Amino acid sequence: MALTEPTNRTSEADADVAVDAAPAAVATIYVCVTCRKAGEPDSEPRPGALLADATATAAQGSGVAVRRVRCLANCTRGPSVAMRTEGSWTYLFGGLDVGGATALVEGARLLAGAADGIMPWRGRPEPLKRGLIARVPPLDFQEETP
């Protein structure tokens, strides 16, 4: 499926930006483009959209795909970003700002390199520690019996 991802990179305004889509992306970052900073008045461009642009730029050449999404429903703690790889846990982060773009790509690469599908805490960029909202196991996950 990932092999058929679009490789159109002609416009920053595209709803989807696949970076280095051949070979398949090592990880996918979903940035909520409608997010605004919690408690702050509405403004355009939305902080989420700025974060998406910055993350797409930071991801160039990294093998990480960046996708813009309209709502991750984490509105009270935005700007919000999710990430996963095929078979990994899915991570959700909030309270990010544009400066978190590099951390997001770094975290996605950490996740892509984790044999157990869990992003290691050690070495995880600081914004992805304090901004952790939740994580969800892969579809076929089974907790080991104690």
Next chain:
Amino acid sequence: MALTEPTNRTSEADADVAVDAAPAAVATIYVCVTCRKAGEPDSEPRPGALLADATATAAQGSGVAVRRVRCLANCTRGPSVAMRTEGSWTYLFGGLDVGGATALVEGARLLAGAADGIMPWRGRPEPLKRGLIARVPPLDFQEETP
């Protein structure tokens, strides 16, 4: 993959409880068994474990699989539950209690029946409205260009 899920239902204490695993589960609910109610003192059994038991019971015969997970990292807003189907958005809920078990199964079935992979708001059980933490698109999701 789902077709090879274990069907062992001999013990409530199993780390994984697959309900009606043949045919494949229509949806999977992940219940955090280490969750306690935010702001409340620790106690055993944990509210998350009680919710997992209640959800497994509520799911019997529904085609919905219930899996116990040790941590969904939504600790400040537990008890926490995630759910998804193959190809759907992944939903995360918090602030649930044992009474939410039926709502969870109902929500999972709503999600399983949604052609677009999005749980409809209309008809969604109340605990899954007020308890919504976030949602994450499926791996291959692409936002439609406006």
